[in-house]
Amino acid sequence: MDINFSNQMPIYVQIMNLIKLDIVTKKLRGGDKLLSVREMSENLKVNPNTIQRAYQELEREGITYTQRGMGTFVNDDNDMIRRLKNEMASETINSFINGMKSLGFDGKEIINIITKRVKEEGI
Amino acid sequence: MDINFSNQMPIYVQIMNLIKLDIVTKKLRGGDKLLSVREMSENLKVNPNTIQRAYQELEREGITYTQRGMGTFVNDDNDMIRRLKNEMASETINSFINGMKSLGFDGKEIINIITKRVKEEGI
């Protein structure tokens, strides 16, 4: 695992997003254990404190829970996971629509661009 | 003009984006003068040094030029402006497509979501 972190967003936020993605795409499921703070720190070449911060925030957001001495685990709550996926999708879509509107594209143009792009990529 | 700056991106970068948007949407045209550092600083309630940093970077990117004692002006170069719009659009589109793919959506779903959304908003 080797990642280029953007300098325009705190690394711990970017790490939170990585983990959220793993959860909504079922790479991590309810009850699964996250990598330990130290393991994750080595994997991502990031200071353990930064990982700890990410894990703390994830817990504060109700996405994970921690057991001292045991580890940090994904909450086994399908509603939460569904909500999380919806939130992340909404955010992605909103920022896209707003961005394109700001750039002066109208609905037709946006749909055309996306349709063309989807065909090109074959997704 | 009153803006909520996000805390997850340097303010000078966000200001650069505001100005780039004005350029690609023709609110600012080639040869037009930007607000002076001091005016912009008052408008946005931001320290003059932050504006200066934004203007410096814009010049470094070839988007504006400055004349000491005169002001900062948009480069009168239609190719540059076209390129800028394409760049900004590409970035918006790429991050959207990548985001949705990461979230597990396929092409059909993406198109459906966008189509529905465009109809709802009537844009």
Added chain:
DNA sequence: TCTAGTGTACTAATAATATAGTACACTAGT
């Protein structure tokens, strides 16, 4: 009981961003 692995809590140092304030150099217009 011991040990390895876990989360957690500190203090400290560094770098980047943003703010604050001052001063200087250049230009246009009077």
Added chain:
DNA sequence: ACTAGTGTACTATATTATTAGTACACTAGA
């Protein structure tokens, strides 16, 4: 020549993110 408005440069400070290092508390399993 003078003045107002411009970009620019500089020092200093506060805040935040990140790194660095250390230590402690808890848990499971040998």
